[in-house]
Amino acid sequence: MKENPSRISLILIIVIVFPTLFFSGYELNTLSSNEAVVDSIYASQLKNLTVSVNQYSVDVLTRWADEFDDLSLIDKSGEEDSIFKLLSYHQAVRGVFYNDKRQVSRSFIDSAYQEIYSIDIQTLNHQLLKEDSVINKLEQYINNGYRKIQKLEINDEFASYYLYAIKTKDRQVKTAGLIIDKKAFVTEVLAPKLQSMAQSHFIISVLAGSEVIFSNHQDFTQAGNVRLAESLWLLDNYQIGVQILNDPVEQMIKKRTRSNIIMIIIMDVILLLGAFFIYRSLRQQLKLAQLKSEFISNVSHELKTPLALISMYSETLQMNRIPTEEKKMEYFGVINKEAQRLMRMVTKILNFSKMESGMRTFTFVETDLNDIVHRVIGTYKYHFKNAGFEYSVDYDYELPFISADEEAVADAISNLIDNGIKYSKETKKIEIKTGIRNDKVFVAVKDYGIGIKEKAQKHVFDKFYRVTDGNLALHAKGSGIGLNIVKTVITAHHGNVKLDSKFGEGSTFTLLFPEA
Ligand code: ADP
Numbered sequence: 042m043k044e045n046p047s048r049i050s051l052i053l054i055i056v057i058v059f060p061t062l063f064f065s066g067y068e069l070n071t072l073s074s075n076e077a078v079v080d081s082i083y084a085s086q087l088k089n090l091t092v093s094v095n096q097y098s099v100d101v102l103t104r105w106a107d108e109f110d111d112l113s114l115i116d117k118s119g120e121e122d123s124i125f126k127l128l129s130y131h132q133a134v135r136g137v138f139y140n141d142k143r144q145v146s147r148s149f150i151d152s153a154y155q156e157i158y159s160i161d162i163q164t165l166n167h168q169l170l171k172e173d174s175v176i177n178k179l180e181q182y183i184n185n186g187y188r189k190i191q192k193l194e195i196n197d198e199f200a201s202y203y204l205y206a207i208k209t210k211d212r213q214v215k216t217a218g219l220i221i222d223k224k225a226f227v228t229e230v231l232a233p234k235l236q237s238m239a240q241s242h243f244i245i246s247v248l249a250g251s252e253v254i255f256s257n258h259q260d261f262t263q264a265g266n267v268r269l270a271e272s273l274w275l276l277d278n279y280q281i282g283v284q285i286l287n288d289p290v291e292q293m294i295k296k297r298t299r300s301n302i303i304m305i306i307i308m309d310v311i312l313l314l315g316a317f318f319i320y321r322s323l324r325q326q327l328k329l330a331q332l333k334s335e336f337i338s339n340v341s342h343e344l345k346t347p348l349a350l351i352s353m354y355s356e357t358l359q360m361n362r363i364p365t366e367e368k369k370m371e372y373f374g375v376i377n378k379e380a381q382r383l384m385r386m387v388t389k390i391l392n393f394s395k396m397e398s399g400m401r402t403f404t405f406v407e408t409d410l411n412d413i414v415h416r417v418i419g420t421y422k423y424h425f426k427n428a429g430f431e432y433s434v435d436y437d438y439e440l441p442f443i444s445a446d447e448e449a450v451a452d453a454i455s456n457l458i459d460n461g462i463k464y465s466k467e468t469k470k471i472e473i474k475t476g477i478r479n480d481k482v483f484v485a486v487k488d489y490g491i492g493i494k495e496k497a498q499k500h501v502f503d504k505f506y507r508v509t510d511g512n513l514a515l516h517a518k519g520s521g522i523g524l525n526i527v528k529t530v531i532t533a534h535h536g537n538v539k540l541d542s543k544f545g546e547g548s549t550f551t552l553l554f555p556e557a
Contacts, residue, residue, distance in 0.1 A: 250278070
């Protein structure tokens with residue numbers, strides 16, 4: 042089955058990316074469920090706390106109701122004094138009232154409190170009328186020997202009102218009520234209780250909206266910062282909130298959550314980067330495999346042409362059908378030329394394969410680059426003439442010596458000249474120049490051929506790479522290893538190759554060597 046990059050990306054997505062994202066999502070979900078566990082611990086702690094605080098409030102109010110009820114049994118003369126005495130004794134109780142036929146018949150209200158907060162008896166009467174069934178129930182309870190405290194629904198920011206049933210001296214059943222200062226109730230009655238409940242394990246705060254009425258935490262700005270809050274049903278608009286102090290479980294979970302999130306992110310990044318690198322490397326391998334198979338077909342093609350010519354000419358010679366000696370010589374010449382071409386091809390491929398396997402060794406000697414160029418040109422003179430090429434060589438005779446493997450450098454220059462010839466069209470001209478530039482000794486091979494597009498320029502030194510657009514580039518014979526050999530040779534000489542090319546105008550390849 043043919044693999045292609047989109048198939049690879051699909052496999053990588055299925056095998057790596059999906060599982061990574063799925064696992065991360067699952068882990069993050071588990072982490073948030075840990076948070077939920079902590080929340081539920083809070084919720085149950087708070088529930089217990091609220092229930093017991095409410096129960097305690099009811100107990101206190103019932104006790105106070107009992108105390109005031111006892112007073113209603115004493116003589117009228119002493120009653121008023123005793124009531125006020127009791128009022129001043131219980132700071133949170135700011136008033137008491139007695140009802141007759143669903144109306145306030147008598148009321149005793151702390152005068153200082155009345156001055157500031159003006160308790161409105163009218164509203165109280167109005168509400169009492171509405172509470173008929175509640176009052177009946179309270180009276181029924183007291184007849185059965187049980188006292189219940191009932192909160193009245195009166196909208197008052199500072200006070201709460203409670204009803205309870207009493208039995209008068211003449212054994213009549215009536216109702217009475219307590220007026221409680223909510224803030225004072227919290228600070229004087231609930232505070233010690235909350236303090237003992239909280240100990241050093243919790244922050245417990247009583248809040249009225251955003252105002253902190255009480256907290257066992259010294260820092261009130263922290264006090265409002267409770268994790269969960271529940272209503273105190275005996276005190277309108279008051280809430281009780283709780284925060285576990287230095288909870289080791291919560292801190293452990295928080296720490297674990299943080300480190301788990303960091304680990305998940307690091308793991309995701311590593312896996313996704315891994316997937317990306319695998320994808321890139323596979324894509325390169327595929328590209329290389331494709332180039333290799335093209336290379337094999339190109340090389341076979343290149344080998345076939347000289348072999349066919351050699352075979353044809355030698356056959357003709359063997360049949361002895363050539364009339365003149367001169368013609369015979371011409372045929373021998375062709376056979377020789379083609380055999381040389383084959384030789385060059387095979388040498389090139391062997392050199393490349395040696396370099397690939399790291400087996401090619403270089404023998405460096407101090408040498409004059411001009412000499413090498415001169416020798417290479419010598420082998421091309423005949424070829425240039427045959428192919429109709431004009432050529433020029435411009436030697437710089439001041440060149441310092443370079444340390445080079447002469448054969449390898451000659452190979453590299455030959456490859457450049459071969460390409461110059463192969464990729465030229467109308468203007469058949471090759472210019473070779475030696476010189477020194479920025480302390481580097483160079484030889485440049487310039488042609489006026491088809492040139493190389495900018496985007497292909499950075500690839501031409503890659504192995505097996507060939508430009509495939511443009512008629513000549515496509516049809517010129519080649520294997521895509523020539524420039525790779527050049528690059529490898531020059532790199533082994535600690536030098537570099539420079540390419541200047543303009544598409545349609547020609548190319549200059551410059552080999553630069555360090556001085557010996
Ligand atoms: P090839 O055997 O195909 O010539 P090379 O490695 O020598 O392989 O060159 C790689 C590619 O670079 C060539 O296929 C060609 O497209 C381009 N190229 C190399 N030299 C020249 C040049 N002088 N002018 C234009 N294109 C060139």
